[in-house]
Each structure stands twice: as structure tokens, then as C-alpha cells.
Amino acid sequence: MSQESIRVIVCGDDNVGKSTLISALVKGEYIPNIQKKLPPITISNEDYSECLIELISNSPVKGSSRNSITDKRVSKYIPHTTVLIDTMSSDLVGLQKELKRGDVIWLVYSDHYTYERISLHWMPMLRSLGVNLPVVLCANKCDTTLGDDTSQNSDEFLPLLNEFKEIEACVRSSAKQNINVVEAFYMCQRAITHPISPIFDSKEGNLKPAAVAALKRVFFLCDKDQDGYLNYQEFSSLHTKAFERTADITEYENILRTLDRVIFPETEQDGLHPGISEDGFILLNKIYAERGRHETIWGILRSFSYTNSLSLDDKFLFPKIDVNPDSSVELSPLGYRFMVDLFVKFDKDNDGGLSENELSSLFYPTPGIPKLWRDCQFPSSIVCNESGYVTLQGWLAQWNLTTFLDYRTTLEYLSYLGFDEGSSIKALQITKPRKRRKKQNKVYRQPVFDRNVFNCFIIGAPKSGKTSLLESFLKGNYSEMYSPTIQPRICAKDIELRGGKQCYLILEELGELESAILENKSRLDQCDAICFTYDSSDPNSFQYLIDLRLKYEDTLDEVPCVFAALKADLDKQQQRGDIQPEIYTRDLSINSPLHISSNWATSLNELFIQIVDAATMPSTATAGLEKEPENINDEKYKHIVLAGGTISIMTLVSLWIWRNHAK
Numbered sequence: 001m002s003q004e005s006i007r008v009i010v011c012g013d014d015n016v017g018k019s020t021l022i023s024a025l026v027k028g029e030y031i032p033n034i035q036k037k038l039p040p041i042t043i044s045n046e047d048y049s050e051c052l053i054e055l056i057s058n059s060p061v062k063g064s065s066r067n068s069i070t071d072k073r074v075s076k077y078i079p080h081t082t083v084l085i086d087t088m089s090s091d092l093v094g095l096q097k098e099l100k101r102g103d104v105i106w107l108v109y110s111d112h113y114t115y116e117r118i119s120l121h122w123m124p125m126l127r128s129l130g131v132n133l134p135v136v137l138c139a140n141k142c143d144t145t146l147g148d149d150t151s152q153n154s155d156e157f158l159p160l161l162n163e164f165k166e167i168e169a170c171v172r173s174s175a176k177q178n179i180n181v182v183e184a185f186y187m188c189q190r191a192i193t194h195p196i197s198p199i200f201d202s203k204e205g206n207l208k209p210a211a212v213a214a215l216k217r218v219f220f221l222c223d224k225d226q227d228g229y230l231n232y233q234e235f236s237s238l239h240t241k242a243f244e245r246t247a248d249i250t251e252y253e254n255i256l257r258t259l260d261r262v263i264f265p266e267t268e269q270d271g272l273h274p275g276i277s278e279d280g281f282i283l284l285n286k287i288y289a290e291r292g293r294h295e296t297i298w299g300i301l302r303s304f305s306y307t308n309s310l311s312l313d314d315k316f317l318f319p320k321i322d323v324n325p326d327s328s329v330e331l332s333p334l335g336y337r338f339m340v341d342l343f344v345k346f347d348k349d350n351d352g353g354l355s356e357n358e359l360s361s362l363f364y365p366t367p368g369i370p371k372l373w374r375d376c377q378f379p380s381s382i383v384c385n386e387s388g389y390v391t392l393q394g395w396l397a398q399w400n401l402t403t404f405l406d407y408r409t410t411l412e413y414l415s416y417l418g419f420d421e422g423s424s425i426k427a428l429q430i431t432k433p434r435k436r437r438k439k440q441n442k443v444y445r446q447p448v449f450d451r452n453v454f455n456c457f458i459i460g461a462p463k464s465g466k467t468s469l470l471e472s473f474l475k476g477n478y479s480e481m482y483s484p485t486i487q488p489r490i491c492a493k494d495i496e497l498r499g500g501k502q503c504y505l506i507l508e509e510l511g512e513l514e515s516a517i518l519e520n521k522s523r524l525d526q527c528d529a530i531c532f533t534y535d536s537s538d539p540n541s542f543q544y545l546i547d548l549r550l551k552y553e554d555t556l557d558e559v560p561c562v563f564a565a566l567k568a569d570l571d572k573q574q575q576r577g578d579i580q581p582e583i584y585t586r587d588l589s590i591n592s593p594l595h596i597s598s599n600w601a602t603s604l605n606e607l608f609i610q611i612v613d614a615a616t617m618p619s620t621a622t623a624g625l626e627k628e629p630e631n632i633n634d635e636k637y638k639h640i641v642l643a644g645g646t647i648s649i650m651t652l653v654s655l656w657i658w659r660n661h662a663k
Contacts, residue, residue, distance in 0.1 A: 005081040008188045009098050009133075012108035013089050013117055017140040017175055021108065022084050024175035025185050038086040082189060099131045104168075104191045106184065110141040115156070123164045134168040134191035138184050143174040162203055168196055194298045198310055200289040207286050210310040211297075217365045218304050219281045221418040226345065226361075229275030242303040259283060305415070317412045319423050326433035326525070329407035330453050331399060335427030338419055343395050353389025366416035372402055372409050381491045383474055393494060400453050400504045401492035403428065436558075443558055444625050445618035454615040455506040455526060459514065460533035461544035465566035465598075466509050469533065472598040473507055473608070485511040495608050505608055507531075518552045528615035530561045531607070534581070536595065537570035543577035546584065549623075560614040560621035561590065564607055568595035588623040 010018045019038050023031045026041055085102065087095045099105070107122060109115045118137065126135070137160060157170040168191040173180040196202070199211040207215070222230055222238045230238065232252050239247035259280045276284065288296045305316035323329055331339070346362040347354060354362065363369055369378065381401065382394030390398070403410040407428060414424035421427070435446040458466045467485055474491050489509045494502055510517050517523050532549075534541040545563075549556055563585050565572075575581060581593045594610060596603045614621035 005083060006103040006189065006192050007083045007085060007098075007101060008104050008106050008185075009085045009087060009102035010106045010108065011087045011089070011095060011099075012122070013114045016108045016110040016114050018108050019086055020175040021138070021140060021173065021181060021184070022086055024178060024181050025084075028178075030176045030178065037088050038084075040086075041084045043082045043084065082185075096129060099126070099129060099133070102131075102133055104188050105131075105133050105135045106138060106188050107135050108138045108140050110139070115139070118160060119163065123160075123166070126166070133166070134195060134197065135164070135166045136184065136187045136191055137167050137170040139170070139172045141174060141176070142172040142179060143177040165197065165203075190294065194294040195308055196289065196294050198308055199294070199297055199301075200286075205290070207282065207289060211285075211301075212282055214301055214304075214306055214310050215282055215285055215297075216278060218300060219278050220365050221304070226348075227274070229277055230281065231275040235276060238300070242299045255284060258287070262287070312415065317415050318408055319411060319425050321407070321411070321425050321428070321430075323407070323430055324433040325522075326435075328431045328451060328453065328526075329403055329410075329428050330431065330451070331396075331403055331410075332427055332429040334421055335399075335403075335410075335414070335429075336396065338414070338417075338421070338427055339396060339399050340392065342417060343392050351385075351389070353385045353387060353391050354395065355387075355389050359390065362417075365418065366413060370402065370409050370413060372406055373398065376401065376490050383493055397492040397494060397504060401490070401506055404453050404455060404506060440625060442622070442625050444622040445558070445560065447617050447619070448615070451528075451616070452502075453504045453506065454528040454612055455508065456611050456615070457517075457527050457530045458507055458509045458533060459518075459530055459545070459548065460566075461535070461538075461541045463538070464533050464535045464541050464544075466533055468598050469564075469566060469596070469604075470507055470509055472604055473505075476601070485509050487511050488513050488517075495605070495612070497609055497612060503612060505612060518548075518555060521555060524555055524559055527559055529611050529621065530556065530559050531564055531611055532561055533564045533566050534575075534593075535567050536565035536572050537567050539573040539576045542575040542581050542584075546577055546579065557623050560618040561623060562607070562610050562614050562621060563590070563593035565593040565595045567597060568603070569597035569599050589626050590621055590623055 010022060012018055014036075019034055019036065020031070022038055022041060023034050026043070084106075085098050087098055089095070105126070107118065109118055123135075126133075137157065139156070161167055161170065169187040171180050171184045171187055173184050175181060199208060200206075201208050218238070219230065222234050224234055224237075225231075232247075232249060235252055235255075236247040239245065255276065259276065262283060263280070285297050285300070288294075301310070305313045307313050342362065343354065346358050348358060349355075359369070373381075378398060379388070379390050379394065382397045383391050384394055385391050399410065402413075410428065411424045414427050419427055431448070431451045434448060436443055437446055438444075458469060460466050462484060467489070470489060470491050474493055488511045490506065492504055492506045495505050496502055532545050534545055563581065565581065579587075585592050591610070594603065594607050596607050598604065619625060
């Protein structure tokens with residue numbers, strides 16, 4: 001990418017014209033009899049930007065516009081200053097010192113003897129010093145040694161290009177006749193700002209694999225209708241993104257004809273293609289590389305935030321965002337819209353679910369399904385249809401779960417997947433920090449009105465029914481077979497609150513990590529509520545909760561909680577513990593246990609609603625805190641805010657359903 005300043009080390013044998021080239025560049029004319037070594041010379045961007053832009057714009061590429069790159073786009077990558085460092089071959093110590101500080105080497109020769117010295121002395125010496133810098137090879141004094149031949153592709157350069165990969169470019173120049181002096185200077189800059197070595201293998205004559213992979217990803221993201229071709233509208237959108245101007249239809253048609261001539265050299269193939277295919281797009285960029293249009297390729301790649309190493313820029317993948325530890329992060333309306341559009345786009349058969357092949361296609365421009373999803377046992381963490389395919393409901397829930405647990409993963413994948421509304425930060429929104437108060441010598445949480453995603457830990461004795469509760473939450477049914485939970489299990493789903501309002505609830509069973517998590521204050525701070533469960537048909541089940549709460553009293557008491565008596569469809573047993581559940585909860589000044597059965601859908605819904613109520617109005621569910629009469633207006637306000645926060649979700653889902661029916 002661009003940098004503030006680059007250092008060009010001008011080196012070569014004595015009397016090849018190094019100092020004369022520098023003076024001709026700076027003064028714009030030939031100056032005879034100058035000193036043998038010039039002091040460092042700094043050249044500003046403004047001095048040569050117009051000239052360099054003209055060089056780029058006039059770069060000879062058949063079938064493309066001479067103004068493909070605008071002044072604004074080119075000047076973005078021209079460094080603010082360039083420092084030219086003159087050297088003397090006899091001063092080996094000074095030369096080595098400058099080489100270690102340089103960014104690019106301008107290596108000059110002027111006759112057959114100094115040409116031979118390039119391969120016999122200079123390049124081996126650079127390698128022996130461990131200097132890993134791009135080299136621009138300059139055949140100077142071409143007015144006296146080569147007549148009118150100033151071609152940059154002479155056979156003289158080919159052996160050196162094939163032998164030394166460090167050589168980025170070759171040029172013939174003459175300081176006396178002012179031939180290619182500025183061009184040579186520009187090539188030194190271009191070796192840093194638009195290097196050819198990462199994208200093109202000159203020996204093999206092909207784009208390098210990393211460049212092909214990057215360009216394929218660009219093609220995939222630009223192929224909006226996923227038909228395998230870039231039509232004119234898609235090509236023009238890419239052109240605008242890369243070069244800040246729309247493409248002319250004539251230019252597009254010329255590219256199609258150029259590709260036809262290369263692919264079908266012996267036949268007439270005009271107007272038979274619906275657009276530029278992926279192979280054609282790769283071939284087009286190969287042609288650009290062969291004809292010296294590195295800037296065009298880099299213009300495309302950099303508009304998609306690729307660095308010189310052909311990796312995506314970390315600042316693009318992980319934009320800086322400040323999140324208060326007491327806040328949470330959720331999808332914004334823009335984020336919901338992007339995710340809904342993505343689902344619709346890749347649900348090719350319009351069956352309302354993403355199959356494995358459709359998911360694989362969707363995640364093509366990414367490193368694959370996020371590791372966080374695999375850790376959450378995706379897709380068992382969300383709602384799927386009867387075929388096991390991810391539904392839109394489950395898709396949105398999974399991204400809410402991801403954003404809640406690790407918003408950096410969401411930011412990263414928004415970038416990979418082509419979120420194009422500016423920074424990926426726009427797809428997220430940060431909730432207000434959760435505040436705390438102290439009353440009756442007890443710290444408790446303030447009500448929250450701007451959150452639509454809530455996290456709840458499900459805690460209880462083994463075999464109390466925690467896993468069945470999670471299965472019923474997602475699927476509406478459960479398995480009779482008991483399987484102990486070893487690793488933590490998490491799932492997410494949208495639920496409907498009173499009055500039709502919607503939010504997302506994340507339920508988390510802690511497994512064998514229960515003790516470690518309950519001892520971790522930061523994890524408990526992220527938890528919105530805890531659901532304490534026991535088996536109402538097992539007389540020993542509730543004592544587990546009494547012992548657990550006693551053990552972690554200092555950390556658990558601040559978190560709002562709900563008690564649930566599971567398996568309520570079975571015969572209720574008197575608990576053999578120190579105290580009965582109803583008396584225990586009454587002494588804690590919280591609601592009595594809800595009697596829940598996976599066979600009773602109404603009871604399940606009531607439990608999930610009560611969990612959200614505890615999360616939004618913590619004072620009503622904080623153990624040991626005496627209740628005060630609720631402010632009716634506050635309760636109204638809470639529901640209004642929750643409803644407003646989910647309008648965008650419901651609107652987007654309704655829009656998706658309407659679009660499917662319309663098809």
C-alpha cells in the first residue's frame with residue numbers, strides 16, 4: 001500500500017551516469033560535469049504527480065481506456081516524498097549502510113562491460129548481503145550505445161529477468177537526451193506502490209496462485225446474481241469501486257471482443273457471451289500484467305482491501321471499535337438487512353433453507369465457516385428445517401449469537417462476505433453500558449431498554465432436564481434418551497414476548513465447565529440471567545441448587561435469576577433438602593419456581609418470557625432484594641423500546657417472505 005516516503009538507492013559501477021540521471025530528473029535537463037556523488041535529494045509528490053499520472057494513464061493496454069485510473073485514485077498511491085540516494089561503488093561500507101535503509105534499488109549500467117557486471121557482481125553481492133529489495137534495472141546512455149532502440153522488452157534484459165526474480169522492471173534511458181528518465185523514476189516508485197512480483201510470475205508467464213485466488217474472490221463478490229458472469233452493470237460497479245468512475249459500454253464490449261480473440265483466435269465469437277466469465281476475468285488481468293498495467297490489477301485488488309502480500313488488510317477485517325465492558329454488541333438494521341439479503345441470494349432453490357452446498361457457496365469468499373460456529377456445534381445451535389437445512393430464523397439467530405459472543409468474528413466475516421455499506425462497523429450497534437445500584441446493602445443491575453439479545457445460563461443437577469429444555473427451545477420436542485453434557489452447549493432463537501414483540505434468547509448449558517464459569521466474574525457479568533433448574537420428580541434434585549448457590553453466593557447473587565421445576569408432567573416429589581423450593585425462593589424475594597414440562601408448550605414459552613423479563617428488569621429477579629411496586633409507565637416504556645428495537649428484524653423477515661411468494 002502507499003507509504004509516506006520511499007528511499008531509492010541509486011547504485012552501479014562508476015561512470016555509468018548515476019549522478020547525471022538524478023540531476024536530469026531533478027533539473028529537467030542534462031547537466032554535464034557534475035560531482036561524482038550527489039547528496040540525498042528529496043522529491044515531493046506534487047513535483048511529479050501530474051507527470052506520473054500521465055504515464056499511468058497512457059500505459060499501452062489494448063482494449064482498455066487510457067483514463068482507467070483517475071488522478072484521485074492514482075495520487076492516492078504515489079508516496080508523499082521520494083528520497084534519491086546516490087552511491088559510489090568504491091565506498092562499500094557506505095553502500096551497504098544505504099542498502100539496508102532502502103526501499104528499492106535503481107541499478108544502472110551503460111555498456112557491455114557494466115552489463116556483464118550486473119550478473120557477475122551486483123546481483124550476487126546484493127544477495128550475499130541479504131538485501132531483499134525490488135530492483136529496477138536501467139540501461140543508461142542509450143542515445144550513444146543503442147541508437148533509436150529504447151524498447152523496454154529487448155532480449156538483452158530477458159536473461160537477467162529470468163535469473164534474478166528481484167528485478168521488477170527494466171528500462172533504457174538517456175540523461176543527455178532526456179529519454180525515459182522520469183519513466184525510470186516512476187518504475188522505482190511503482191516497484192513499491194504497485195509491485196509486479198506478488199501478482200505475476202514473469203518466468204512462467206502466469207499470474208501467481210495467490211493473485212488468482214484474490215481475483216476469484218473479487219469476481220465472486222462482484223457477480224451479484226451468481227450466474228457465473230459479470231454483466232455490464234456488475235462490471236461497471238466493479239469499475240466504479242476500483243477506479244471511481246463508471247465503465248463505458250463500449251469499453252466493456254471491447255474487453256469481451258479482446259477475450260474472444262484470445263480464447264478463440266481462429267473463430268468469430270462476437271456477442272455470444274452473457275458477460276465476462278471467471279476464467280475470462282483472470283485472463284483479462286493476466287493480459288494487464290503482461291502489458292505492464294500493474295496499476296489496473298492493484299486498483300482492483302486494493303479496492304477490496306488487499307495488501308502487497310495479497311492478504312486482506314487487518315484494519316479492513318478488524319476495524320477499531322470501542323465497546324464498554326458493561327455493554328453488548330448486536331446487529332444493526334443494516335446488519336440484519338445484509339444477512340437477510342445474503343440468505344435470499346444463496347437459497348438458490350427457494351426452499352427456505354440453506355443446504356450444505358448452498359452454505360459452502362455462501363462462505364466461498366471466506367476462510368470457511370467460523371471457528372466459533374464449530375465450537376458452538378453449528379447447526380445444532382439454531383433452528384433448522386426437517387431436512388436439517390439452516391432456516392432464515394436460524395441464520396439470523398446464529399449471527400446474533402456470534403455477535404454477542406465475539407463481535408470481532410462478525411466484523412471479520414462481514415468484510416469477507418462483501419458488506420459494502422462502508423465500514424463493517426455500520427452493521428453493528430453497541431448497547432448502553434449496564435448500570436448498577438446499591439440498595440439494602442445489595443448491588444443490583446439497573447433496567448435495560450435497548451437490548452434485543454439476552455444470554456441465560458441453564459444450571460441444575462445432572463439429569464434435571466437441562467439438555468431437554470434446550471432441545472425443546474429449538475425444536476419443540478426432545479429425546480427420551482439421557483446423554484450427559486460434557487462440553488458446554490449453547491443455542492439461540494428468537495422468541496415472541498407479550499404483545500408480539502420479538503427478541504433473541506441465548507441459552508447456555510455449562511457442562512463440566514460449570515465451576516470454572518461460575519468462578520469467572522467477567523463471564524457472569526456478560527450473563528443477563530440465570531435459570532436454576534431441578535427435576536420436580538426427583539426428591540434430591542433441588543438440594544444441588546442450594547449447595548451451589550451457597551458455594552458461589554458472592555458471585556451469583558448479583559445476577560437476576562429464575563427457578564424452574566422441570567418434568568412437571570411427572571409425579572411431583574417432596575424435596576429432601578434443607579428447605580422446600582417455594583419457601584427457598586420466597587426467602588430470596590423472587591418468584592416461585594415455574595412448573596415446566598417439555599410437553600407443555602405454554603409453560604415453556606412462559607419460562608422464556610420470564611427469563612427475558614428478569615434480564616430487562618433485574619430488580620424483580622435479584623435474590624435477596626425486596627421488591628418495590630413497579631412503575632407502570634416504566635413497564636410501558638420497556639415494551640415500547642423492545643418493540644422498536646425489533647421492528648427492523650420483523651420487517652426484513654416479512655420482506656423476505658414476500659419476495660419468496662412473489663417468485
